[in-house]
Amino acid sequence: MIRTAGLVKNYGRVTALRGIDLEVPAGAVYGFIGRNGAGKTTTLRILAGLLVPDGGVAEICGRDVVENPRAVRAAVGYMPDFFGVYDGLRAGEYLLFYAATYGIRGERAAKLRDDLLELVELGDKREDFVDTLSRGMQQRLCLARSLIHDPPVLLLDEPASGPDPMARVKMREILKELCRLGKTMLISSHILSELADLCTHIGIVTGGRLVRQGPLNEILAGAAERNIIMRCNEQLPEAVKLVAGWPGAEIVNATKEQIEFRLAGGPADMAGLLRALITLGVPVTHFAQTEQSLEETFIQLAGEGNGA
Numbered sequence: 001m002i003r004t005a006g007l008v009k010n011y012g013r014v015t016a017l018r019g020i021d022l023e024v025p026a027g028a029v030y031g032f033i034g035r036n037g038a039g040k041t042t043t044l045r046i047l048a049g050l051l052v053p054d055g056g057v058a059e060i061c062g063r064d065v066v067e068n069p070r071a072v073r074a075a076v077g078y079m080p081d082f083f084g085v086y087d088g089l090r091a092g093e094y095l096l097f098y099a100a101t102y103g104i105r106g107e108r109a110a111k112l113r114d115d116l117l118e119l120v121e122l123g124d125k126r127e128d129f130v131d132t133l134s135r136g137m138q139q140r141l142c143l144a145r146s147l148i149h150d151p152p153v154l155l156l157d158e159p160a161s162g163p164d165p166m167a168r169v170k171m172r173e174i175l176k177e178l179c180r181l182g183k184t185m186l187i188s189s190h191i192l193s194e195l196a197d198l199c200t201h202i203g204i205v206t207g208g209r210l211v212r213q214g215p216l217n218e219i220l221a222g223a224a225e226r227n228i229i230m231r232c233n234e235q236l237p238e239a240v241k242l243v244a245g246w247p248g249a250e251i252v253n254a255t256k257e258q259i260e261f262r263l264a265g266g267p268a269d270m271a272g273l274l275r276a277l278i279t280l281g282v283p284v285t286h287f288a289q290t291e292q293s294l295e296e297t298f299i300q301l302a303g304e305g306n307g308a
């Protein structure tokens with residue numbers, strides 16, 4: 001539904017994107033995660049047709065964004081991270097104005113305005129001036145604006161950020177509703193945990209490169225399965241010796257009761273090491289991955305990208 005291949009963008013001598021290959025399936029809620037300056041806004045602006053890439057391709061619904069700007073504009077709702085405040089315009093008028101830019105007027109526009117204000121929980125703010133609304137409310141109004149032409153694809157730049165926790169919760173609820181309505185969403189954020197309960201997929205971008213992408217659970221499992229704690233009642237020195245010499249294993253800490261180590265590879269590698277310990281006769285009482293917080297996962301993945 002959204003695809004980029006080898007996307008490159010330079011701003012003068014600054015290279016913002018160094019070959020981004022995004023793959024967002026239809027109906028996915030894709031969390032596009034990266035620190036400030038990683039290249040998220042640049043990617044979203046290219047997909048929205050607001051910036052022209054210097055290399056690579058970007059497609060929405062199979063259409064190249066540079067070659068088919070009209071079709072892409074119809075298919076995409078874009079919510080920027082910064083939005084201007086409109087002096088003297090009321091929330092309802094703001095939406096009618098944007099409806100008119102898509103040729104929607106009269107009764108249809110009025111109904112759309114009311115439905116969208118309801119969806120973003122601003123039904124009672126229709127007559128309020130936009131510049132008097134809180135930042136969270138302005139963000140939700142901006143989201144309503146991006147929905148005005150009922151696009152199947154939404155590109156949302158940091159929608160769940162902002163200092164007000166209540167506003168963040170409200171925004172997440174609305175995004176979940178949009179997911180139920182079948183929208184395909186690419187949502188950028190610099191905080192993974194902010195999006196984790198919402199996303200079906202994530203991509204981690206660092207220094208203009210995508211270092212990981214895929215279904216959320218696979219990415220988290222892949223990052224977490226390396227930290228293991230093993231305990232046994234006796235024969236710990238034998239266990240330490242075996243783990244220390246095991247390919248891909250690295251002991252982090254060993255006490256009288258337990259060994260904590262990192263292990264490269266997947267579940268099969270874990271099972272292989274456990275089998276070897278038992279074959280050696282070590283009475284293993286505990287052998288499990290440690291819980292890793294989402295932010296630790298992100299830092300680990302982003303760090304690996306930096307080193308690449």
Ligand SMILES: Nc1ncnc2c1ncn2[C@@H]1O[C@H](COP(=O)(O)OP(=O)(O)OP(=O)(O)O)[C@@H](O)[C@H]1O
Pocket residue numbers: 011014015016034035036037038039040041042043081190
């Ligand atoms: N108009 C511009 N002129 C020059 N450099 C720019 C411009 N816009 C972005 N950059 C640079 O390109 C890189 C990527 O910026 P981008 O805004 O895409 O990152 P981001 O991940 O969206 O970060 P943020 O969350 O801070 O917006 C950064 O190094 C940034 O300083």
